[in-house]
Amino acid sequence: MADIDTASLAPISQNPDIRYLGRILGDVIRAYGGEKLFRQTEYIRSASVDRHRGIAGADEIDTGLEALNLDDTLSFVRGFMLFSMLANLAEDRQGVAQENGATVAEAVERLRQNGVADEAINDLLAHSLIVPVLTAHPTEVRRKSMIDHKNRVADLMKLRDAGLDETPSGDRIDEALHRQIALLWQTRPLRRERLFVADEVENARAYMQDVFLPVLPMLYARWERVLGHRPPAFLRLGSWIGGDRDGNPFVTAEALRHALGRQAETALVHYLDGVHALGQDLSIATGLSNTPSAVLELAESSGDNAPSRADEPYRRALAGIYARLCATHVALTGKQPPRPSAIDGEAYASPGDLRRDLVVLANGLADNGAGILASGGALGRLIRAVEIFGFHLATLDLRQNSDVHERVVGELLKVAGVCPDYSALDEAARIALLRAELGHSRLLINRWHDYGEETVKELAIVEAAAQAHARYGPQSITAYNISKAESVSDMLEVNLLLKEAGLYRPGAVPQAAIMAVPLFETIGDLENAPQIMRAYFALPEIAALVKARGYQEVMVGYSDSNKDGGYLTSTWSLNHASRALAKVFAETGIAMQLFHGRGGAVGRGGGSSFAAIRAQPRGTVQGRIRITEQGEVIAAKYGTVESAELNLEAITSAALIATLDHDGVSEADETRFAAAMDMISRDAFRTYRDLVYGTEGFNQFFRAATPISEIADLKIGSRPASRSKSQRIEDLRAIPWVFSWAQARIMLPGWYGVGQALGGFADKGLLAAMAQGWPFFQALLGNMEMVLAKSDMTIARHYAGLVPDEALREHVFGEIRSGWNAAHDSLLSITGQPRLLANNPALDTSIRLRLPYIEPLNLLQIELIKRHRAGEADERISEGIQLSINAIATALRNSG
Numbered sequence: 001m002a003d004i005d006t007a008s009l010a011p012i013s014q015n016p017d018i019r020y021l022g023r024i025l026g027d028v029i030r031a032y033g034g035e036k037l038f039r040q041t042e043y044i045r046s047a048s049v050d051r052h053r054g055i056a057g058a059d060e061i062d063t064g065l066e067a068l069n070l071d072d073t074l075s076f077v078r079g080f081m082l083f084s085m086l087a088n089l090a091e092d093r094q095g096v097a098q099e100n101g102a103t104v105a106e107a108v109e110r111l112r113q114n115g116v117a118d119e120a121i122n123d124l125l126a127h128s129l130i131v132p133v134l135t136a137h138p139t140e141v142r143r144k145s146m147i148d149h150k151n152r153v154a155d156l157m158k159l160r161d162a163g164l165d166e167t168p169s170g171d172r173i174d175e176a177l178h179r180q181i182a183l184l185w186q187t188r189p190l191r192r193e194r195l196f197v198a199d200e201v202e203n204a205r206a207y208m209q210d211v212f213l214p215v216l217p218m219l220y221a222r223w224e225r226v227l228g229h230r231p232p233a234f235l236r237l238g239s240w241i242g243g244d245r246d247g248n249p250f251v252t253a254e255a256l257r258h259a260l261g262r263q264a265e266t267a268l269v270h271y272l273d274g275v276h277a278l279g280q281d282l283s284i285a286t287g288l289s290n291t292p293s294a295v296l297e298l299a300e301s302s303g304d305n306a307p308s309r310a311d312e313p314y315r316r317a318l319a320g321i322y323a324r325l326c327a328t329h330v331a332l333t334g335k336q337p338p339r340p341s342a343i344d345g346e347a348y349a350s351p352g353d354l355r356r357d358l359v360v361l362a363n364g365l366a367d368n369g370a371g372i373l374a375s376g377g378a379l380g381r382l383i384r385a386v387e388i389f390g391f392h393l394a395t396l397d398l399r400q401n402s403d404v405h406e407r408v409v410g411e412l413l414k415v416a417g418v419c420p421d422y423s424a425l426d427e428a429a430r431i432a433l434l435r436a437e438l439g440h441s442r443l444l445i446n447r448w449h450d451y452g453e454e455t456v457k458e459l460a461i462v463e464a465a466a467q468a469h470a471r472y473g474p475q476s477i478t479a480y481n482i483s484k485a486e487s488v489s490d491m492l493e494v495n496l497l498l499k500e501a502g503l504y505r506p507g508a509v510p511q512a513a514i515m516a517v518p519l520f521e522t523i524g525d526l527e528n529a530p531q532i533m534r535a536y537f538a539l540p541e542i543a544a545l546v547k548a549r550g551y552q553e554v555m556v557g558y559s560d561s562n563k564d565g566g567y568l569t570s571t572w573s574l575n576h577a578s579r580a581l582a583k584v585f586a587e588t589g590i591a592m593q594l595f596h597g598r599g600g601a602v603g604r605g606g607g608s609s610f611a612a613i614r615a616q617p618r619g620t621v622q623g624r625i626r627i628t629e630q631g632e633v634i635a636a637k638y639g640t641v642e643s644a645e646l647n648l649e650a651i652t653s654a655a656l657i658a659t660l661d662h663d664g665v666s667e668a669d670e671t672r673f674a675a676a677m678d679m680i681s682r683d684a685f686r687t688y689r690d691l692v693y694g695t696e697g698f699n700q701f702f703r704a705a706t707p708i709s710e711i712a713d714l715k716i717g718s719r720p721a722s723r724s725k726s727q728r729i730e731d732l733r734a735i736p737w738v739f740s741w742a743q744a745r746i747m748l749p750g751w752y753g754v755g756q757a758l759g760g761f762a763d764k765g766l767l768a769a770m771a772q773g774w775p776f777f778q779a780l781l782g783n784m785e786m787v788l789a790k791s792d793m794t795i796a797r798h799y800a801g802l803v804p805d806e807a808l809r810e811h812v813f814g815e816i817r818s819g820w821n822a823a824h825d826s827l828l829s830i831t832g833q834p835r836l837l838a839n840n841p842a843l844d845t846s847i848r849l850r851l852p853y854i855e856p857l858n859l860l861q862i863e864l865i866k867r868h869r870a871g872e873a874d875e876r877i878s879e880g881i882q883l884s885i886n887a888i889a890t891a892l893r894n895s896g
Helices: 011-012 016-033 034-053 070-095 104-113 118-126 144-161 173-185 195-228 253-279 293-300 313-333 353-367 377-389 402-415 426-437 453-472 490-500 523-537 538-550 559-565 567-588 607-616 632-638 641-660 667-690 697-707 733-743 754-759 764-773 775-790 793-800 804-832 841-867 875-892
Strands: 129-135 397-403 479-483 515-520 549-556 591-597 624-630
Touching: 011 453, 011 523, 016 034, 016 070, 016 173, 016 641, 034 841, 070 173, 070 641, 070 841, 070 875, 104 118, 104 195, 104 641, 118 641, 129 195, 129 397, 129 641, 144 173, 144 195, 195 253, 195 377, 195 632, 253 313, 253 377, 253 453, 253 490, 293 353, 293 697, 313 353, 313 875, 353 377, 377 559, 397 402, 402 426, 402 453, 402 479, 402 490, 426 490, 426 624, 453 490, 453 764, 479 490, 479 841, 490 515, 515 523, 515 804, 523 538, 523 549, 523 559, 538 549, 549 559, 549 567, 559 567, 559 667, 559 733, 567 591, 567 667, 567 775, 607 624, 607 641, 607 775, 624 632, 632 641, 641 804, 667 764, 667 775, 667 804, 697 793, 697 804, 754 804, 764 775, 764 804, 775 804, 775 841, 793 804, 841 875
Parallel strands: 129 624, 397 479, 479 515, 515 549, 549 591, 591 624
Antiparallel strands: none
16 A cells, blocks of 8 residues: 555546545555565455446455455454545645535525615524534444544644644654654554443543534624624534433433533633733733723732733733633532642633623724734634633533433322322323422422432432533523324323422413423424424424523434334425424414434435535525534544534534525425325335335345444444334334444445335436426435445445345345345436436445445454354454454445
C-alpha cells in the first residue's frame, strides 16, 4: 500500500489526499509490519481492485487471503480499516459524501428570489427551534483514541493545504503525518471492556467541547451578516446520553446527575477561558476612552483592586465576572476550576445574569468611538455561547418505556390506597383516575414505604430532574420521551410521575416544567398517533397547559417502524402520520414540533438530513424540528469543525426552505402522488412482512447468515442488544438488526419489498413524474439507491453459506436476491439511469473506492466466523471478527 494506485479508477485519482495518505500508510505498514505483510496486503488490494475493474471474472474469489495466518490477518484487517478511515478523512475535507445541502445564506437568497420577504424569515426564526440530539446508540465501533489521532491527521493536512512545510512547533509536516499515522497503526482499535454510561457521556462531551461550543457561535455571527440583524438562539444542542433509560438498566439517577454535571463543567470552563482571553485583550484605559457608567460600576463591584489595573475598567470588570464564574463552577460542580480566581465572587444564579454582565461590556464598547470593538468578535461569540448553552451545555432528554410507567404508577396508586389494581383498568377508567390525581396537589409517595426496585429507580430519576432544574436551569431538561406510546394514559402517567417531583403543578392552567412527549414507533403506532393526540388535546387541562407552553412535541421513530414494516412503508407511514398530525394540531390551534428519531443507516432513517427535512410534508416543519444523531454519524457529521459547520448549515437551511418555500409540488399532484404511495406501500408492506415475519425459519437464517451474535460481543455501548432475553426479531433492537445486515452486505432493511411493489405498479409514467418532481419520493429513492450500491449479492451469497440448513438457505436467499434485483431494476427504470448512482458521481466514486477494500474483509470475516462457530478457541479468531466488523463499518460509513 506504499503507493496506492487509484489512477485505475479514474474519478478517484482526482483526490490527491487519498493517494498521499495511502502512500504514507503503506510506508508505515512496511516499517512496522514488515516487508512480507506489506507485499501480502498489496497483493490482496491489487487483486481486489482488478476484480472490480473487470480484469478478472466478477465472481472469482481467489484473493490471496488464504496465505494469511491469524497474526497476518489481524494486521491486514487493521491496514484496510485504516485506509478506509483515511479515505473518509480525505473525502470529508472536500465535502464528498457529506450533506449535499445549502448554506443559510443560499437558503435566504433562494427564499428572497421566490418572493419571501425578510420579515417572514425573521418572524419564523423568532419562534424556531432546531436541535440535533446526540445519542449513544452503539454503532460507533471505533475507540475515541482512534478518532483523536485521525483528527490530528486532519489538522496537519490543513497546515499542508496552507502551503506550510512546518508545524507551529517546528516539526516538518510530512514527518509529523508519518508519525501520526504510525501512532494510528500502533493504537488498539478495539475496546477491552464494554462501555459504561460515563464513557458515553465523556465521548459526547468531547464533541460538545471541541466542536459545538466553538462552531455554533461562529455560525450565528455569520448568519447575523446574512440576515442583517441578530436572530435569537434558535439552533441549540440536545442529548439523550445519561437520560435514555429505555432498555438500559445502567442509566440511573446518578448517571443523569453525572451527565449534567460534566456538561456544566465543560460549559463553565469554556466561559472561563473566554473571559480570561478577553481580560488579556480589553486593555482599554479610562484616560483614552469614554467609559460608560455601567461598565465603571461593574468594575468597582468586581473586587479587583490591583493598582496596575486601576485605570482599566474592562479588565477589572472581567476579573469580577471571572471570579463569579469560578464561584459558579464550585457551586455547580463541587470543585475548583482549572484556573481559580485570586478574588472572591458570588456565584451566578442563572446564565441570564452572566449574559447581562457581558452585555454591559458589549454596550460599553458600542458606545465608545465608532463601535468597532463591539462588532462581533470574541465578546459577541461568548455572549452567544451563553445564550445557546447556558450552564447546561446540551438539553438532556429523559426516555423510558410506557410499560415501566404503568407498573410504577400502579404501585404508587396501590400503596396510596387509591386503586388496588391499576393494570386491570380499561383506558377510559385510567384516564379518569389519572386526571383526578393530576387535578389536586396531594402527592402519592409514602416516604416510609419500601417500594420495589423499579419504582425507586424511576422516582429517583424525576427527583434528579427536579434537582437539575434548580441547579442548572429549566433548559437542562425539557422533554420526557415515552417509548411505546399507545394511548392518552401513557402521557398522563408521565405527568403524574413528574408531579411527584414538583415538575407538574395542577391549577386552572396546569404547569409542566418538563413536557411529556409520545414516541410513536411501529406502523400501528404511527397510524394511531393522530387520534391519540386529538384525544389528549380534548382534555381541557391538557389543552390549557399546551397552549400556555405554546407548542407540543411528538416524536416519530424510524428504526422500529422499519423493522416492523420495511423501508418504504416505514418512510411513507412517517410522512402520512406527520401530515395527519399537522391537521390535528391545526384543528386545536396548537403548534406542532416533530422530533425525528433517525439513525445512521437508511433502514433507520439515515441519509442526507437536508434532503430528509426538505422532503417533509407541507406545513409539518414550521421552523421547529429535532433530529437524533446516532452512533458513527456523530463522528462523520460533527467530528471536525468543518464538517459540523457544513451539517449544521444544512439542517438549518433545510428547515427554512421546508417551512417557507412553497414553490414545490402542487396540492393536486400531492394528492395524486399520495394515492399512488398508499397502493405501493400496501404491496411493499405485505412483501416485507411475508419474508421477515411470515417465512418459517427466517429468524434462524438471519442469525446464521449475519454476524449478529458476534456483534453482541463487541464492546461498543452500554445498552444490551435486545430489550429482553427473547430471540425474537420483534424484541431485537433496531440498531443491531440494521447493523448486522450491513455487515453481511445484504442491507435488507434499506430496500426489501420496494422493488416488488414498484414493479407491480401499473402506471410507470406516474412513478417517473413522482421521481422527477416530488422531494419525498426523490429522497426515498436516493437513499435506497445508496444502499443498493453498497450491498453485494455475490458477497451476500457467501454469508448465506453460513446457514447450515441448505433448504432454508436456498429459499430465503433466493427471495432476498430476487427482491434486490427487483429493487435495482425498478429504480433504474424510474430514474432513467444506465446504472446505480450515475446521477451522483461524487457518491459513486466514494463507494467504488471502498468496494475493493470491503470485499476481502467480508471474506475474511466469513472464514473467521466459521471457525469461531465451529468451536475454535484461539482468541485471535474472536479479535479478528471484531476487527473486521470495525473495518467494514468504517468503510461503509453509515451502516448503523
